[in-house]
Amino acid sequence: MSSTSLSAVRSWRPSLPRRHVPVLATLALLLVMYGIGVSQYRAFSNVQVVFNVFIDNGFLLVVAVGMTFVILTGGIDLSVGSVVAMTAMVSAALLRAGLPAALVLVVALLIGPTLGFLMGCAIHFFEIQPFIVTLAGMFFARGMCTFISDSSISITDGFWTGMSQERIGDPAGNFVSISVLIAFAVVLVAAYVLAYTRFGRNVYAVGGNAQSALLMGLPVARTRIAVYTISGLCSAIGGILLSFYTLSGAPLIAVGMELDVIAAVVIGGTVLTGGSGYVFGTVLGVLVLGVIQTLITFDGSLNSWWTKIVIGGLLFAFILLQRLIGIRFK
Amino acid sequence: MNTVADRLRPLTGHRLFWPALVLVVMIAANTVYRPGFLAVEVKNGHLYGTPVDILRLSAPLILVALGMTLVIATGGIDLSVGSLCAISGAIACLHISGAADQNSPATVATALALAFGAALVLGAWNGVLVAVIGIQPIIATLILMVAGRGIAQLVTEGQIITINSGPYRAIGLGSFLTLPLAILIALAAALLVAAFTRRTALGLIVESVGGNAEASRLAGIRSRRVVFLVYVVSAACAALAGFMVTANVSSADGNAAGLWIELDAILAVVIGGTSLAGGRFSLSGTVLGALIIQTLTTTVYAMNISPQTSLLFKAVVVIAVCLVQAPAFRARFRRRRRGVEPGPAAPQREKEQVPA
Numbered sequence: 076m077s078s079t080s081l082s083a084v085r086s087w088r089p090s091l092p093r094r095h096v097p098v099l100a101t102l103a104l105l106l107v108m109y110g111i112g113v114s115q116y117r118a119f120s121n122v123q124v125v126f127n128v129f130i131d132n133g134f135l136l137v138v139a140v141g142m143t144f145v146i147l148t149g150g151i152d153l154s155v156g157s158v159v160a161m162t163a164m165v166s167a168a169l170l171r172a173g174l175p176a177a178l179v180l181v182v183a184l185l186i187g188p189t190l191g192f193l194m195g196c197a198i199h200f201f202e203i204q205p206f207i208v209t210l211a212g213m214f215f216a217r218g219m220c221t222f223i224s225d226s227s228i229s230i231t232d233g234f235w236t237g238m239s240q241e242r243i244g245d246p247a248g249n250f251v252s253i254s255v256l257i258a259f260a261v262v263l264v265a266a267y268v269l270a271y272t273r274f275g276r277n278v279y280a281v282g283g284n285a286q287s288a289l290l291m292g293l294p295v296a297r298t299r300i301a302v303y304t305i306s307g308l309c310s311a312i313g314g315i316l317l318s319f320y321t322l323s324g325a326p327l328i329a330v331g332m333e334l335d336v337i338a339a340v341v342i343g344g345t346v347l348t349g350g351s352g353y354v355f356g357t358v359l360g361v362l363v364l365g366v367i368q369t370l371i372t373f374d375g376s377l378n379s380w381w382t383k384i385v386i387g388g389l390l391f392a393f394i395l396l397q398r399l400i401g402i403r404f405k
Numbered sequence: 406m407n408t409v410a411d412r413l414r415p416l417t418g419h420r421l422f423w424p425a426l427v428l429v430v431m432i433a434a435n436t437v438y439r440p441g442f443l444a445v446e447v448k449n450g451h452l453y454g455t456p457v458d459i460l461r462l463s464a465p466l467i468l469v470a471l472g473m474t475l476v477i478a479t480g481g482i483d484l485s486v487g488s489l490c491a492i493s494g495a496i497a498c499l500h501i502s503g504a505a506d507q508n509s510p511a512t513v514a515t516a517l518a519l520a521f522g523a524a525l526v527l528g529a530w531n532g533v534l535v536a537v538i539g540i541q542p543i544i545a546t547l548i549l550m551v552a553g554r555g556i557a558q559l560v561t562e563g564q565i566i567t568i569n570s571g572p573y574r575a576i577g578l579g580s581f582l583t584l585p586l587a588i589l590i591a592l593a594a595a596l597l598v599a600a601f602t603r604r605t606a607l608g609l610i611v612e613s614v615g616g617n618a619e620a621s622r623l624a625g626i627r628s629r630r631v632v633f634l635v636y637v638v639s640a641a642c643a644a645l646a647g648f649m650v651t652a653n654v655s656s657a658d659g660n661a662a663g664l665w666i667e668l669d670a671i672l673a674v675v676i677g678g679t680s681l682a683g684g685r686f687s688l689s690g691t692v693l694g695a696l697i698i699q700t701l702t703t704t705v706y707a708m709n710i711s712p713q714t715s716l717l718f719k720a721v722v723v724i725a726v727c728l729v730q731a732p733a734f735r736a737r738f739r740r741r742r743r744g745v746e747p748g749p750a751a752p753q754r755e756k757e758q759v760p761a
Contacts, residue, residue, distance in 0.1 A: 151543075197724070202733040204681045206482075206543075210668055211723040218717030225711055326713060334551055347544050380558035380659070387552020394540050394548070 096400050097344030097393065098356040104389075105359055108366045116373045122249045128365035129251060133258040134159065134316040136361045138332070139339045140265045141309025143357045144302040146340050147269075148282045149349025150205040152303060154194065155310045156332030157216035158187045160325070162314025164220045166235075167228035167324030176234035184311045190216065191307020195300035209303075213333070220326040227325035230318060238319045254316040261312060266354040278302060282349025338386050339364050342393050363389065420678040423729050424693045427676075427722070431700050439707060451580045455703065461578075462653075463699035464587035465490070465646035467692055469666050470673040471591075471598050472639030474691045477674050479632050480615040480683025481535060481542035486643035486670060488553025489524050490663025493644035494651030495560040496520040498568050507570040516573070521644050527553070528640020532633035546636075550667070557659035567656040577652030587649050594642065599688050608686075611635065615683030669698050672719075676726045697722070 112119040129136075138155050145152045166183040170176070190212055197208045230236070244250025269275035277298040280288040289295045318324060343360030345352025367385050371377045435442040435455075445454035469486050476483045500516035501507050527549060534545035579586040602608030610631055613621045618628045646666065651657045675681060676697055677690025701722060705715035728734045 197728075200733065200737075201728060201731045203727045203731050206671075206681065207675055207723065207727055210672070211720040211727075214716040214723065215720035218714050218720060221711050221713035222717060225713075334547070337547065338551060341544065347541055378558075378563055380555040380563060383555030384552050384559070387548050387555065390544070390548045390551065391534075394544055395538070398538060398540060 093400055094351050097397055098353055098359065100393070100396055101342055101344055101356060101359040101363060105363050105366065108363065108370065112366065112370050112373065119369075119373060122247075124369060126249055126251050126255070128362060128369055129255045129258070130320075131368075132361055132365040133252070133254040134313040134320065135332070135335060135339065135364070136258045136358065137261045137309050137316060138313040139336045139343075139357045139361050140261055140354055141306035141313075142333075142336045142340050143265070143343075143345055143352060143354055144269070144278060145205075145306045146282075146337075146345050146347055147278050147349055147352055148299060148302050149285070149347075150198065150299070150302065151209065151337070151347075152191075152194075152212075152306045153206065153209040153333050154190070154212035154216055155306065155313070155336055156329045157213045157220070158190060158307060158310035159314040159317055159329045159332060160220050160327070161216040162187055162311045163318040163321070163328060164223050164228070164324035164326060166315065166318050167230050168223050170230055170232045170235065171228055176232055179232075180315065183315055184308070187307035187309075187311025187314065188304045189307070191303040191305070191310075192300060194307075195303030198303065199296050199299045205303075217326075217330075220324075223326075224324075225326065227323050227328075229323045235319060235322060239322050252319070254319050257312070257316060261309065262354060262358055265309075269354055274298065274301065279350055282351075284350075335364060335386075338390050342389055344393070344397075346397060420687060421690055421693060423726065424676055424678065424690060424697060427726060428693060428697050428700065431697065431704060435700075435704050435707070442707075447583065452583050452585075455707070457585060459696070459699050459703050460588040461585035462703070463695050464585070464591040465649045465663075466666065466669055466673060466695040466699060467588075467591040468594055468642045468646040468649070469639075469663075469670040470677075470691045470695045471595055471688065472635075472642030473667075473670040474674050474677070474679055474686050474688060475598070475602070475611060475635040476542070476639045477671070477679055477681060478611050478615045478683055478686035479635050480618070481632065481635070482546065482671065482681070483531065483636060483639045484543065484546040484667050485527070485531060485549035485553055486639060486646075487663040487665060487667040488550050488557060489527055489640050489643035490647035490650055490666055491557035491657075491659050492527065492553055492560065493520040493524045493647035494662045495557045495566065495657045495659055496523050497573070497648060498566040498651055498657035499560055501568045501570050501573055502566050507568060508572065510572050513570060513572040517648065520648070521641070524640045524644030524647070525637060528637040528643075529633070531640065532636035535636060536629040536632040554659065557662070559659075561657055561659045563659070565656050565658045569655065573648075573652050574655055575652070577649045577654075590645065590649070594645065595688060595692055598638075602688070612685055615685070617684075670695075672723055673698055676723070 109119075112124075118124070138159060142152055142155060162183050165186060166179050169179045169182060174182075194205075194208050194212045197203055198205050238253050241253050242250035243253065243256065269278065277288070277293050280291070280293055281295055281298050285295055285299075288298075317329065321328070339360035340352070340357050341347060341360070342363055343352070343356030343358070345356060364386065367389075368382055371379070371382055371385075432443070442455050445452055445456055447453070469490070473483055473486065497516040497520040500519055501512055504512040504516075506512060531546055531549060534540045534548070535542050538545075575586060576590070577587055581589055602611065610621070610626050613624070613626060614628045614631045618632070622628045643663070647663055650662050650666075671681075673694035674686075674691050676694035677687050677692070679686045679690060698719070701718055702712075702715055705718055706712065
């Protein structure tokens with residue numbers, strides 16, 4: 076299905092900027108997959124199915140937005156899954172200790188960015204590869220989870236349960252959770268920052284060529300450290316959303332989530348060498364993953380491991396596509 | 406003070422000095438904490454003791470890290486090794502569990518050959534993606550890392566396949582000449598790789614491809630073939646490690662077998678002083694790095710800390726070793742008074758860092 080969209084896109088090429096092709100391919104894929112779902116299963120056309128994809132993947136969306144910033148500068152952040160778990164764990168533990176919800180929120184939202192800031196500093200000032208530094212961050216955050224508690228802690232706080240159960244919907248009975256609205260807000264802010272602010276242009280410039288950016292007098296150090304801090308903040312927000320969703324903090328939750336996030340960003344058309352990609356593409360990438368899961372759930376006869384195989388196959392298809400249209404791929 | 410520092414410079418300047426020091430310090434700390442740590446005794450003709458356990462359990466990591474060293478030396482990275490471990494273990498266990506006589510050497514040999522062949526094919530897939538199609542290694546192998554776990558579960562059908570095969574079990578738990586068989590296999594593989602890379606020009610070629618693939622090609626080296634080859638070798642090493650991991654527990658679990666071993670292997674390689682940017686590698690450093698990681702894990706277990714919390718210690722060690730090895734960090738320490746800009750260190754970088 077992606078090959079047909081590719082050939083269709085090729086014939087229009089003169090009028091179409093090349094860097095939009097991956098995003099459009101993702102959009103086409105998403106529509107095709109949704110179409111398949113609707114044609115195969117009657118209940119699939121229900122609006123609530125779409126809303127459920129957002130409800131189930133709101134936290135993934137937020138984290139993927141943070142990861143988009145990092146990947147746009149040509150870096151990578153492996154620590155996101157663990158930071159999500161750590162944030163949920165810390166909030167659960169603090170709430171159990173009886174702290175007020177507002178204070179817990181502030182503390183939980185500060186941990187992720189702090190870790191991200193430290194990792195960014197190590198990456199920039201000591202020139203250690205992002206892969207290794209964020210790997211250490213991943214180990215650290217995951218270790219902290221079990222350090223806090225070996226078993227999962229449930230959350231009974233009124234504010235949390237309120238946020239978890241609040242349904243915002245239309246008279247027809249379709250609804251979204253507050254988490255989805257928060258995720259949308261994060262997406263909008265991120266899209267604005269990347270497209271219309273000086274900082275956003277710096278992110279693209281550093282990802283395009285850090286050396287040139289430095290020679291042009293752009294604040295490479297600040298930008299690089301800032302993207303890891305943003306990724307940390309997004310992971311922290313993702314962790315809070317996850318704790319709204321599950322109403323607990325578990326030490327082994329969100330294991331391997333960084334792979335899903337990276338896959339979503341790549342499927343969304345962001346190039347892993349940096350400098351090219353959009354937040355909108357990432358949203359589509361997350362939706363593709365969500366729809367795959369929904370399709371497999373609807374089918375019923377396919378097992379959960381097919382999700383992984385399909386995601387792997389899609390990754391391959393999209394990377395091949397990026398290669399074919401030749402966007403600055405080393 | 407200067408004279409002492411000068412005299413020690415040849416020693417501290419050696420690339421294996423810091424990793425070796427870390428290992429010695431860890432063993433020393435262990436011995437202080439638990440005096441019986443280094444005790445080794447002979448029972449039924451086998452050696453028993455914590456050091457022997459560390460050696461035995463580090464065998465899969467050493468194997469995976471060996472292959473990873475070669476891949477990283479070419480400037481690449483192989484994230485798929487953990488999944489390959491799971492797939493090869495799953496295929497081998499599936500074949501053995503279906504056989505009438507699980508203990509027959511022929512069955513085990515066929516199983517190993519099948520699984521090994523499958524791993525080679527998957528390694529070749531990685532190699533084609535990187536060397537022929539030219540996809541960035543970290544993404545090319547990410548595909549198999551994600552999909553591979555699914556394939557492994559597909560092979561085991563989501564179950565944990567338990568087997569009862571003496572010969573297969575021996576790969577992980579057997580011993581030969583009083584030493585664990587696993588560590589002997591790992592050592593043999595290490596020596597084989599060392600012989601091929603350091604006694605022939607192959608190692609130099611690998612390093613030159615890692616230094617600059619295009620320049621190497623112009624110099625008459627078939628860069629693509631070399632890159633292709635290292636991914637196949639890495640997959641072969643991962644398959645062997647997969648046999649050991651599954652043999653240790655006599656069962657294949659598509660989800661858990663070889664989980665995170667790729668990260669441990671990359672750590673071992675980096676701790677051993679191989680640059681992630683490619684262009685040089687140290688096999689002895691890698692073996693040392695793998696031993697450090699396994700010693701750390703065993704230490705933490707012995708201290709009754711939960712395995713997950715051991716990640717905290719791992720994070721600290723990783724950061725410490727990487728900082729000590731980072732040229733920028735050393736330069737900063739030597740010339741602390743210079744400004745914030747890490748200018749002096751920049752020219753020391755051998756090449757533009759790959760975004761790995």
